[in-house]
Amino acid sequence: MTGNWVRVLVGIAAFAIVGAVGIVVTGTLDAATDLKGAADKVVGIILIALIVGFVAYLVVEYAQTKRFSSITSQFDTRTIVLIPIAIAINIILGQTVAAALKVPVYLDSIGTILVGVLAGPFAGALTGGLANLIWTYVLPAPFHSDYAAPFFIVAVEIGLLAGVFGRLGFFRSRPNTPPDRLVVGAVVSLLIVGALTVYTYVRYYSTTFTFFNPEGDTSAVFQIFGYLVLALLVAAIVGFLVLLFARRDLGVAYIVVGGAITGVVSALISAPISSVFFSGVTGSGTDLLVAAFQQAGSDLQSAVVQQGLLSDPIDKTITFFVVFAILGALSRRFVARFPQGEQAIGLAEE
DSSP, rough: OHHHHHHHHHHHHHHHHHHHHHHHOOOOTTTTOOOOHHHHHHHHHHHHHHHHHHHHHHHHHHHHSSSOOHHHOOOOOHHHHHHHHHHHHHHHHIIIIIIOOSOOOOOOHHHHHHHHHOOOOHHHHHHHHHHHHHHTTOOOTTTSSSSSGGGHHHHHHHHHHHHHHTTTTTTTTOOOOOHHHHHHHHHHHHHHHHHHHHHHHHHTTTTTOOOOTTTEEEEEHHHHHHHHHHHHHHHHHHHHHHHHHHHTTTTTHHHHHHHHHHHHHHHHHHHHHHHHHTTTOOOTTTTHHHHHHHEEEEEEEEHHHHHHHHHHHHHHHHHHHHHHHHHSSHHHHOOOTSSSHHHHHHGGGG
């Protein structure tokens, strides 16, 4: 096991232990009578656990290398300037799309993913976490949101994964890919996304909700909803294949896989937060989906998970594509000046 993985595992273990102790010490959280107080307690517990986990990571790294280079290298002047801009992008788009337009996607993590890809996992995590905390505890109306802070751990996770995927080259454009490699990329990415889809459907949908004949409700409304979901899935697959082969860029396949994985992880983390503190109602366009799944026979917890697994992978895949397009529009020389820029666009291998 490499030194990097040792410090990561120590940090995760410290986070989990402190989080569990905090929950035990805090006791039962009565979100029904004191929503804000319960949410603030959870935010405090997670924030303290993150800080302790981060300190544990630093202690192990210093014991290994006598330096903190894995952290300090991610926060150069360009990154520090980019972070507040990215936070503003998150909040403005998130407030507009989720709260104002009521669209069942969020688009509130474009800045987080951009920083994660260009600078690294820790810079992305910091950007996501700060954005959600500022959104709730600092900003006044009309940009204030009571819902953002409890989900800041999800924003941290998105930034971490974006940094990891950026380091692995998922956001790297691969133009003029040979047709045989495009076919292999299409098959592999569809298999990965298909496996995620089958698992989530069998695990979270089939026992309480069947797309074409909902248990306990045979009304035409839900059958139409089921066929609409199927049509969207087919359209997404066709659109992916057309985009992949029209652009002849294997990077499209990487983006789809990275977005889908990030969306599934985000949905599983955010579901208990949404159901416990907000009863599935977060003031966004996804509230309608939660209500639809409940009407179809799901309990609240299941309905929130089902909504998340439907909307989050779509949202994160769209967001990954937006960042992919932004990186493609920027000059390679400019991108390469960021701490992780060369790895993100592939200059490190040229």
